[in-house]
Amino acid sequence: MYRPAQRASGIRPPQLLLDIEEPAGIFRRAFRRLKPRTAPPEFEVRFRAYARLKSSIRFDAATETIRADVSDLVQQAPPEVVEALATILLCKLYRKRVSTAVRDQYERWVHTPETQRGMLEIRKDRGRKRALSAAGEAYDLDTLFDQLNARHFASELHKPELGWSSRPSRRRLGYYDAAHDAIVISRILDRKAVPQLALEYVLYHEMLHVKHPVQLRETSRRVHTPEFLADERRFPGLDRAKRILQSL
Numbered sequence: 529m530y531r532p533a534q535r536a537s538g539i540r541p542p543q544l545l546l547d548i549e550e551p552a553g554i555f556r557r558a559f560r561r562l563k564p565r566t567a568p569p570e571f572e573v574r575f576r577a578y579a580r581l582k583s584s585i586r587f588d589a590a591t592e593t594i595r596a597d598v599s600d601l602v603q604q605a606p607p608e609v610v611e612a613l614a615t616i617l618l619c620k621l622y623r624k625r626v627s628t629a630v631r632d633q634y635e636r637w638v639h640t641p642e643t644q645r646g647m648l649e650i651r652k653d654r655g656r657k658r659a660l661s662a663a664g665e666a667y668d669l670d671t672l673f674d675q676l677n678a679r680h681f682a683s684e685l686h687k688p689e690l691g692w693s694s695r696p697s698r699r700r701l702g703y704y705d706a707a708h709d710a711i712v713i714s715r716i717l718d719r720k721a722v723p724q725l726a727l728e729y730v731l732y733h734e735m736l737h738v739k740h741p742v743q744l745r746e747t748s749r750r751v752h753t754p755e756f757l758a759d760e761r762r763f764p765g766l767d768r769a770k771r772i773l774q775s776l
């Protein structure tokens with residue numbers, strides 16, 4: 529997935545409101561608040577493309593890891609809401625009562641118009657198989673893919689389904705959905721005002737996810753392996769493309 533201002537990128541991007549805290553870190557903090565006397569175990573938090581807003585948690589005793597699967601809608605939520613949800617899930621795991629304040633904080637976010645809209649959209653999009661459209665208003669992803677494939681992959685990269693997102697997300701500019709073998713690019717980039725270089729870089733980044741498959745959709749650290757990042761640095765105009773994306 530490409531988000532602006534990634535830490536592992538080699539250049540140091542300016543602090544942006546787009547910077548996202550590692551979800552495992554948020555869960556660890558919630559754990560410390562809930563059980564200050566207990567050493568926190570490992571955390572593995574995965575954002576999943578569920579068709580509805582749901583989350584689950586379990587403790588894997590063999591690896592002493594708390595694993596949480598969280599609806600990817602929560603990725604758009606402010607950190608304090610993610611922390612409220614982390615607290616609710618941990619309370620469930622340890623059979624503790626959830627405070628009203630924490631529950632209210634999460635519920636308030638669930639009932640915001642934006643979240644409600646998102647819930648409606650994922651139900652529509654994911655309930656049945658999506659038909660993505662690669663042809664946008666300003667750019668055609670199909671053509672761009674073929675050009676990038678020829679330029680950087682000797683036209684040998686397998687072509688997944690390509691499409692523009694239904695929502696113009698600023699936070700998630702693109703992602704590769706391995707389950708559906710589809711690259712989805714945020715509609716926000718489908719404008720003439722967006723230089724082609726910036727869009728090409730986001731698409732190239734997602735193409736690298738096709739080339740370097742991962743088992744789990746996970747924190748950016750595990751998904752963006754050193755091999756992945758080495759390939760990414762080969763993109764000509766990388767720094768300029770990143771600067772453009774930061775400024776959008």
Ligand SMILES: [Zn+2]
Pocket residue numbers: 529530531733737751752
């Ligand atoms: Zn990525």
